[in-house]
Amino acid sequence: MGKYLLSIAFAILFLFPSVVLGQESDYEKEFEAFKKKQQNEFNDFKNKADEEFAAFLKETWQKFEASKAEPVPTRPEPVKPTSFDKKKPAPAPVEVKPVAPKTPEVETPAPVPVDIPAIAPGTKVERASVTFYGTPMNVATDLLNGFALAGTDEKAVGDAWAKLCKAEFEPLVNDCARLKKEHALNDWGFLMFTKQLGVQAFGAGRPDDIAFLQMFLLNQCGYKARLAKVGDRLKLLVATESTVYGTPYLNMNGVKYYVCEPAKNESKNVYTYKQDFANAKNLVSLSFATLPAFAMDEFTETVSPSAKSALKVNTVVNKNLIDFYKDYPQCDVAIHYHAPMSKELKASLYPQLQAAIKGKSQKDAANILIDFVQNSFKYLTDGEQFGYEKPNFMDENFFYPACDCEDRAILFSNLVKDLLGLDAVLLDYPNHIASAVCFGEDIAGDYVRLDGKKYLICDPTYIGAPIGRCMDRFKAVSPEIIR
Numbered sequence: 348m349g350k351y352l353l354s355i356a357f358a359i360l361f362l363f364p365s366v367v368l369g370q371e372s373d374y375e376k377e378f379e380a381f382k383k384k385q386q387n388e389f390n391d392f393k394n395k396a397d398e399e400f401a402a403f404l405k406e407t408w409q410k411f412e413a414s415k416a417e418p419v420p421t422r423p424e425p426v427k428p429t430s431f432d433k434k435k436p437a438p439a440p441v442e443v444k445p446v447a448p449k450t451p452e453v454e455t456p457a458p459v460p461v462d463i464p465a466i467a468p469g470t471k472v473e474r475a476s477v478t479f480y481g482t483p484m485n486v487a488t489d490l491l492n493g494f495a496l497a498g499t500d501e502k503a504v505g506d507a508w509a510k511l512c513k514a515e516f517e518p519l520v521n522d523c524a525r526l527k528k529e530h531a532l533n534d535w536g537f538l539m540f541t542k543q544l545g546v547q548a549f550g551a552g553r554p555d556d557i558a559f560l561q562m563f564l565l566n567q568c569g570y571k572a573r574l575a576k577v578g579d580r581l582k583l584l585v586a587t588e589s590t591v592y593g594t595p596y597l598n599m600n601g602v603k604y605y606v607c608e609p610a611k612n613e614s615k616n617v618y619t620y621k622q623d624f625a626n627a628k629n630l631v632s633l634s635f636a637t638l639p640a641f642a643m644d645e646f647t648e649t650v651s652p653s654a655k656s657a658l659k660v661n662t663v664v665n666k667n668l669i670d671f672y673k674d675y676p677q678c679d680v681a682i683h684y685h686a687p688m689s690k691e692l693k694a695s696l697y698p699q700l701q702a703a704i705k706g707k708s709q710k711d712a713a714n715i716l717i718d719f720v721q722n723s724f725k726y727l728t729d730g731e732q733f734g735y736e737k738p739n740f741m742d743e744n745f746f747y748p749a750c751d752c753e754d755r756a757i758l759f760s761n762l763v764k765d766l767l768g769l770d771a772v773l774l775d776y777p778n779h780i781a782s783a784v785c786f787g788e789d790i791a792g793d794y795v796r797l798d799g800k801k802y803l804i805c806d807p808t809y810i811g812a813p814i815g816r817c818m819d820r821f822k823a824v825s826p827e828i829i830r
Contacts (some may be wrong), residue, residue: 396625397512405505408576408618412607413595419677419736420592422778424751428726431812443795443817445774446825457627461569463524464517465722472518479543481667482642484526487518493550496556499581504559504574511655512561516730519714520567527568530640534570534632538585539674541565555581558607566624570631572584574603583607584619584730588630592677602630633678635686641667643691648745652722658703658715660723661743672740680780681829683738684757684773688765692742709788712767713805713814720759720807725749753780755807760784763805772802773829778822780829784814793817797828 370589466472474485490511497503523544527537541564547559558574558581564571571586573646575597575622584597584604596605606617644666651659668689700719703711727749729737739747739754741761753773759772760782770785774795783795783802792815793804804817812818 352603365472380456394512398509400622400624401505401509403511403622404508405502406620408501408620409743411599411617411619413597413615416593416595416609417590418592422753422780424716424728424778426728426731428752428806428808428810429818431808431816433811440791440815441793441817443774443826445732445794445795445820445828448828459569461626461628463568464520466517466518466521470515470518473818474522474529474720477544477547478567478626479530479540480639480641480671481644482530482640484540486522486544486603487527488544488548490514490516490519491560494556495549495553497582499555499576499579500713511726512770516567522563523564524568531637532639533635534629535587535675537568537571538565538572538631539671547678558583561607561651565631566627568631571602571604571623571627571629572631573619573623574628575606575617575671576611577606577617578614579594582609582617584633588632588634589679591633592723594676628673633676633682638668638687638689639671640778641665641671642666645691646746650723650745658719660696660699660719661681663691664745665743666692666746667800668742669746672743675740677736677828680738680753680773680775683740683753684760684829685693686740688741690773692745693765696745697719697766700762704766709767710784710790712785713763713769713786715813716760716762717805717807717812720762721756721810721812724755726751726808752808756780759805759807770802772797774804774826774828776824779808779818779821781817781821781826783806790815793822795826795828 406407425508472487473489475488476483477486477488494507494511496507505802523541524538524542525531532540538561541561542557544559544564546551548560549556551557561583562572562574565585573584575582575584584606586602586604590603590622593611594605594607595615596603597619598604599621646664646666646669647661648664649659700716703719704715707715724744725748728751729735732747732749732751738757741758744750744754744758756773759771763769763771763782763784769787772783774781776782782805783797784805785800785802787796790803792813794801794815795804796802802816805814806812806816806818809816809818
């Protein structure tokens, strides 16, 4: 009897794994069936949305009048920077009163997650190399072979949308979304990439097809973009989180859609449709969480406060990144202020500055940094150097021959934050920008008070001035605060 029971026990032990494996196999089949059902439901929804939008595009577009472009903020900066008179007795410190902070007109909504169409298993994908700011990116462009709009009227646009949606467009859209992530492109960088993709696929002489392709890709990736007809040309319109200066726009239900690449003396009459594509949920951001990862095209420069200074800093920047910045739209100074420094510049610049301030008090370290920024760069206004108002991103200071007040203030404030761990803000006067720093030491000097804390005024364009010195002509002027 005991042997019989033992045999049964062994039989159960041998059978148990197969039972478990059978159950696991059933679970896997159920899960795969569930996933397939979900995917089919999503595809049905997607196909319906694509078909409805194609029909909507074929309807007569409505006439709108574009609003006049918001003028680019200009600062009538002095031709020469102000020099500090070290022989002049130091006046009593003054408190500079900033203006009340502006209340944002509209709260920027958080980005809405968007489902990017997946590439179906077994799909054969052929990719071509697209060069974007010196960086090769492989994209499934075979969908675009032979593609061309039949015209710029509503029917031609609707037919083109339907044609792409009926084809296997998933590899192209999926690749674009993947490359955006892999190369850390911000939203505007992604928009620029879609244009370069169109230029390489169609040639620069086909702007209507390029604008259509951009609209298609941006919509499929979840961005508020649309086509408009101005004259006999198609234009891309994009809704952005922040102001794009010098560019006309349409205000549609409280959302500003900017006209990309407007021509001079172009008609204000814009024809477009009211309804967005179902997937177009997000505004295009001009801000940077991280910088784009471009192939390296090294540019080196040595900067120093003076020929006699022991502080001679060898710096490295990526010219491909500089070229990208050069094509960036004119936007708020705050976007430039919050854009990070590239890892290449930081790796070359910071160790040398850290060595120079090692063991120093906050006051002495900050004076070393402000002297470095005041005297290491030639001063030129944007008008003299570029012919238009252009705040620099930090890397650009180490590429172009000169910089002006906002460029220096942005750089100094970020150096203080990163190397000294102190909070800093920008002081935006009508025709000047300086910095203010919240020190952990009690340091005498001119200051502003923010949130109950004293921020010492530090001016990287007041040549020779130590921290805590405000130019005399700005002591009675109330600046705006840029945090």
